[in-house]
Amino acid sequence: MAKLSPIGNNAQFINGDPAVGAKLFFYAAGSSTKQTTYTDEAGLIPQTNPIILDSRGEPAQPIWLTEGLSYKVVFTSSTDSDPPASPIWDVDNVDGINDASITLDQWIASGVTPTYVSATTFTVPGDQTTAFHANRRIKALVTAGTVYGYISASVFGALTTVTVVLDSGNLDTGLSSVQLGLITATNTSIRIIASMVADGAVSTAAKVADTIITPAKLTTGRPFWNSTSLGFGTDTPYTSKTTTVHSTAGTPATSGTADAAVAERLTVANVSVDKGVYASGRHWIQPRATANFTTNFGIDLCPNGGTVGINGTEIATISGTAPLYMCRAWVNFNGTGVIAIRASGNVTSITDNGVGDYTANFTTALPDANYAAVITPGAGGGAYGTRVSVTATSSVRFQTTTSGVVDTDIISVAVFR
Amino acid sequence: MSQAIIYKNDESGVSVIYPTQEALELYGIEAIALKDVPHGKPFKIIDSSELPDRSKRNQWDVDEKNLTDGVGAEYSTFEVENANQD
Numbered sequence: 001m002a003k004l005s006p007i008g009n010n011a012q013f014i015n016g017d018p019a020v021g022a023k024l025f026f027y028a029a030g031s032s033t034k035q036t037t038y039t040d041e042a043g044l045i046p047q048t049n050p051i052i053l054d055s056r057g058e059p060a061q062p063i064w065l066t067e068g069l070s071y072k073v074v075f076t077s078s079t080d081s082d083p084p085a086s087p088i089w090d091v092d093n094v095d096g097i098n099d100a101s102i103t104l105d106q107w108i109a110s111g112v113t114p115t116y117v118s119a120t121t122f123t124v125p126g127d128q129t130t131a132f133h134a135n136r137r138i139k140a141l142v143t144a145g146t147v148y149g150y151i152s153a154s155v156f157g158a159l160t161t162v163t164v165v166l167d168s169g170n171l172d173t174g175l176s177s178v179q180l181g182l183i184t185a186t187n188t189s190i191r192i193i194a195s196m197v198a199d200g201a202v203s204t205a206a207k208v209a210d211t212i213i214t215p216a217k218l219t220t221g222r223p224f225w226n227s228t229s230l231g232f233g234t235d236t237p238y239t240s241k242t243t244t245v246h247s248t249a250g251t252p253a254t255s256g257t258a259d260a261a262v263a264e265r266l267t268v269a270n271v272s273v274d275k276g277v278y279a280s281g282r283h284w285i286q287p288r289a290t291a292n293f294t295t296n297f298g299i300d301l302c303p304n305g306g307t308v309g310i311n312g313t314e315i316a317t318i319s320g321t322a323p324l325y326m327c328r329a330w331v332n333f334n335g336t337g338v339i340a341i342r343a344s345g346n347v348t349s350i351t352d353n354g355v356g357d358y359t360a361n362f363t364t365a366l367p368d369a370n371y372a373a374v375i376t377p378g379a380g381g382g383a384y385g386t387r388v389s390v391t392a393t394s395s396v397r398f399q400t401t402t403s404g405v406v407d408t409d410i411i412s413v414a415v416f417r
Numbered sequence: 418m419s420q421a422i423i424y425k426n427d428e429s430g431v432s433v434i435y436p437t438q439e440a441l442e443l444y445g446i447e448a449i450a451l452k453d454v455p456h457g458k459p460f461k462i463i464d465s466s467e468l469p470d471r472s473k474r475n476q477w478d479v480d481e482k483n484l485t486d487g488v489g490a491e492y493s494t495f496e497v498e499n500a501n502q503d
Contacts, residue, residue, distance in 0.1 A: 331437070333435075336471070337471055338419075338421075338435075338465045338466075338468060338471075339421075339433070339435040340435075341435060341436075341437050341438070344437040344438075344439055345439070347437050347439075347440070348436060348437060348439075348440035348444070348449050348452060348453055348495070349422075349434045349435055349436045349437060349440060349449055349453045350434070350435050350437075351432050351433070351434045351435075351453065352432060352433040352434075352435065353426060353428075353430070353432045354428070354430050354432075354474055354475050355474045355475050359432075361434070361452070361453040361493070362494055363439075363440060363443075363494065363495050364494055364495060365493070365494035392493075393493075393494070394493035394494045395453075395493065407471070407474075
């Protein structure tokens with residue numbers, strides 16, 4: 001199916017007279033390669049190329065263009081030949097009327113010839129600063145082929161000097177044409193254009209207040225970089241939230257400023273809260289000075305209230321501001337007959353040293369022997385007192401007593417440090 | 418019955434070590450004996466049913482020649498945090 005040509009189907013005139021015998025050449029758009037047209041909508045009967053106009057300056061048959069193809073139409077006198085040496089007029093990029101298969105190119109011709117100046121600069125005649133405005137994308141043809149980039153500056157003097165930042169490659173003396181991105185960078189029709197442009201190549205005017213993304217940094221692969229503020233939801237953006245992703249598990253570094261074991265970092269006021277994973281899968285969190293890992297800081301959980309739980313179980317309900325110290329080891333056992341340990345924590349064993357004389361042996365040592373051992377005897381056996389005889393980092397020895405030592409059925413030991 | 422560890426203490430009496438269930442599951446009785454028996458003292462692992470009547474607890478005695486299961490090690494704690502980390 002062919003589409004009617006929008007050009008050439010009416011009478012043509014030269015100096016007011018019908019263009020009798022004049023010629024219409026049809027080429028593929030942007031080229032000098034002839035492209036066939038037809039006399040019928042079915043696209044079965046080709047026109048001559050060129051079409052010779054009749055005594056009224058009209059084509060003898062309607063001109064139909066191949067659907068989906070673009071043409072360049074050149075009008076010449078009767079004496080010109082292919083390729084025309086002296087066209088009267090020509091029109092490029094002509095599509096058939098209502099040709100829905102034609103897609104719009106995202107690049108448009110600049111209409112001016114660029115002159116190479118340097119690897120990042122060229123000039124164009126006249127004041128072209130409106131079309132060649134900062135942050136607009138460009139497509140240029142150089143010796144090596146096509147290069148892409150955006151305009152970083154455009155200044156008019158005698159000429160318009162255009163400075164560009166190319167995605168890759170450079171301008172060179174082979175610079176022959178420049179095309180402009182269809183979407184401009186000013187008053188753009190795309191609301192989130194900032195996210196579509198490399199290196200933050202978008203003017204302030206193009207940004208919408210709460211959709212600013214700038215500057216992106218393709219060369220480092222970091223979309224948010226270099227003093228970027230990033231906010232989520234309706235929060236005010238913070239000036240330094242850094243998220244790094246390392247795949248290496250390990251213990252946190254204890255000095256320096258580099259740590260490959262950091263999986264995520266939140267930095268505020270030169271202090272980083274780093275998070276990582278041990279090889280076992282257990283996680284660690286360490287607040288420390290960003291510029292010196294030997295300086296560590298603490299963490300407050302729920303500083304203004306609330307509770308802290310583990311495995312869904314609340315571990316402490318705290319009121320007031322007095323510091324909280326945890327029990328480091330504990331055991332409950334029957335000290336009569338064959339010693340029977342009912343339950344324990346951080347205790348490997350009870351040593352029965354004799355009547356009413358016991359030692360609780362710790363699984364993991366305490367930092368020193370200056371801990372508080374709280375020992376209570378039960379009612380059975382008659383003991384009503386206890387005494388601690390030896391404190392060591394690895395154990396505590398004690399006796400349950402009346403006037404002397406005596407075995408007791410319920411003995412509770414708790415060690416605090 | 419449960420197992421216990423015996424050794425001759427510095428007062429010439431007999432000390433008996435009863436492991437906690439928690440430690441037995443993690444380390445086993447031999448490792449507990451090495452850790453909790455004082456350094457250099459020979460020990461024996463027995464069934465607690467073999468222990469004599471406790472009414473004469475302070476008269477218990479044992480011939481060290483029969484304490485043949487090992488000697489208390491120099492260390493006296495397990496460091497479990499490292500196992501959790503790496």
